[in-house]
Amino acid sequence: MDGIVRAWVDGWVVSRGAAPPVREPWGFTVDVGQAAQVSRHVLAALGDGVEEAVVREVAGAVTGTGVWLKVFQDPSVAGGWLGAGWWVDPEPGWLMTVPLGAAAGETPAPGGYRLRSWTRGGVTHVLIAAPDGSFAARGQVAPTGATAVVDRVETAPAHRRRGLGGVVVRNLQAAAAARGAATGVLAGTPAGRGLYESLGWSVVAPLTSARFDGAGGA
Incomplete structure (x- = not known):
């Protein structure tokens, strides 16, 4: 399912005017260039394929504030794998697709x-x-x-x-x-999920969004 994550990353960087994604062994790094979001790491694995050791490794290597992490697993699961300094959105997002x-x-x-x-x-x-x-x-x-x-x-x-x-x-x-x-892709919020499902969109995986605020943050 790496393909659907790659599709989301490729479209997102065009939509937001971010830098082209850099392929990593575990997913993608995107330079966004904003104070509140300098860059983001997007893991390519989905759902049960997300490995705790990989999440911990990627998160542990982050030292700068304003770096985001996107993991396609529920926050109740993935949030516990992050160390000190990480703020985790308690509500899951949703990776969704639809045939156009x-x-x-x-x-x-x-x-x-x-x-x-x-x-x-x-x-x-x-x-x-x-x-x-x-x-x-x-x-x-x-x-x-x-x-x-x-x-x-x-x-x-x-x-x-x-x-x-x-x-x-x-x-x-x-x-x-x-x-x-031929295929639409999006990362929806809990509030938006009902709208998208009413229009034929299907959930592929939950999404955890986390931000590194520094050792004294979170």
Whole structure:
């Protein structure tokens, strides 16, 4: 299953404008270049294939603050393998995929909302503005050949439960399919999992996100 992790990493770096991933014996290192996330280590193993010794080795070699670790195992399991200085998100993320099928037409926004999409640097963005012109929802997708990574999907609190997230994701999927992608990939939050599953996405593995805050952190 190394392929789906590689697909997520490749699409994520395009979506975020990060450095090309560096292949490691255990996965990938990505230089992000932000103060809050200087770089990230992504282990390629999934679920029961994740080895405690490998996680401990990779985490133990980190000495700089602002380095993130992504492990495709539940935080209740992987979190216990990290040493002092690591902050672990207690809620799991979810690596998910969906078959994109044939390209569909644009899904319109609900009445009164305005939908706009554009592509820049290989990344397609979808924005939904509220009737008063304020932000309502957004997302982006980065196709990298046969796969495409859906990223940064969010809906403003005042506009949730109105189907806007579904409109955004459907349009992102259609845009990716139109550019030849056959499979969508994303890392979803607990809050977003229900939305994605309602649109046909399937869970591949849980995801632990951890950040090194230094020996005095965590």
